[in-house]
Amino acid sequence: MKRWLSYISRTGSPIEDVPKMPELAPNAPFYAIGDIHGSTALIRKILSQIEDPPALRAAVVFLGDYVDRGEDSAGTLAQLYDLSRDTSRPWIFLRGNHEQMLLDFLDSPDTAGPFWLMAGGRQTLASFGIGTPWQNMDAENLPRLRDTLREKLGRDLEAWLRQMPVSWKTGNVFLSHAGTDPALELEAQTNDTLLWGKTRGKAGPRADGIWSVQGHVIVETPQISNGRVFLDTGAYATGILTAARFEQGKVNFFST
Structure with missing residues (x-):
């Protein structure tokens, strides 16, 4: 069932909370989808809410974190890989x-x-049918565990993971998993910033007028703040996977 936010109409709402920012202006309408974390059943639910005229074919951007924490990372990767084709x-x-x-x-x-096992990797391994005892995860056993996972993934899926970009830009909208450092030009952003949100700058609007769309930071409801749009609503824990449709001057949020 659609869970439209009370402050967003179905046709979208003008962006008004950051008057210093220029109007959001992607080159064409597009969609962005927040962190999935192994919540496979929610993918089709959110995609079923995308309603475009057949001629539009708007891009759909997934913001990363498909694996770990949730119960079905293997199913999520398989479904997204199929979708990529x-x-x-x-x-x-x-x-x-x-x-x-x-x-x-x-x-x-x-x-x-x-570190990966502690941060949710155990759940990912379990989804591939790989057990991980809490003891004996040492320099001898971890490579064996890696070899088993690599076999379960298969070459095609591993290659697909490796070729994933860390960012995507359209017009004055920049998308990455963990946002940008507002103190640095886009060309100077590091992978630590784009993947982990490690920044030196304050969380203010970018001086270059670029809007940043991200996941990574869990919010109760999607937020627009200081030129940033946050779409991670903790799907693996809440059952709420959030997406947004972006067009000239408007963001329309929707969720499972």
Whole structure:
């Protein structure tokens, strides 16, 4: 069932909360979808609410964090991978910090494994049918665990994860998993910033007038603040996966 926010009409609302920012102006209407975290059943629910004329084919951008924490990371990855091969519209899958942790584990299991397992990797492994005892996760056993996961993923899925971009831009709208550092030009943003939100600048509007759309930070309801749009409503814990439609001067939120 659609859960439209009380302050957003079905046809969209003008952006008015940050008068210093220029009007939001993407090159064309598009959609963005917040963090999924293994909540496979919510993907089709949110996609069913996208209502475009057949000729529009607006892009749909997923903001990363498809794995970990939720119960079905394997199913989420399979569904999104299948969707990536659908030619009905442009689909953009951005990398989140949890995909980065998974890839780091594949590359360096003994060093990256302990942190990833603590941050939700155990749930991802379980979704692939891989058990992880709390003991004996050492430099000998972690590579074996990595090898098992790599076999379960398969080459195609691993390659797809590795080619995911960390950002996407249209007009004066910039999308990444964890936002941007407002003190730095877009070209100077680091992967630590785009994936983890590690910034040196204050959380104010960007001086260049670029809007930032992100997930990563869990909010009770989607928010627009200081030129930033937040879309992570903690789907794995709340059952609420949030998306938004962006067009000239408007954002229209909707959720499961």
